Amino acid sequence: MNPSISATADETGTSSINAAALFNISSPGMIRNWKIKVENGGYDALVSKKKRGIHP
Numbered sequence: 001m002n003p004s005i006s007a008t009a010d011e012t013g014t015s016s017i018n019a020a021a022l023f024n025i026s027s028p029g030m031i032r033n034w035k036i037k038v039e040n041g042g043y044d045a046l047v048s049k050k051k052r053g054i055h056p
Contacts, residue, residue: 009035 009019009031016031025031037045 005031005034 005019005023005025008014008022009016014022016028016035019031020026020028034046
């Protein structure tokens with residue numbers, strides 16, 4: 001996620017539905033999930049972690 005999406009939504013008080021429309025993201029739920037991750041763990045929480053298991 002681009003941090004500017006979350007920052008714009010937070011600073012302007014834009015709803016996740018409006019933020020999704022503004023940034024052409026098909027799922028407002030994805031924006032809500034991003035916002036929760038940022039609130040709980042900061043922007044570092046948005047970085048994908050390597051999955052465990054067997055890798056080719």
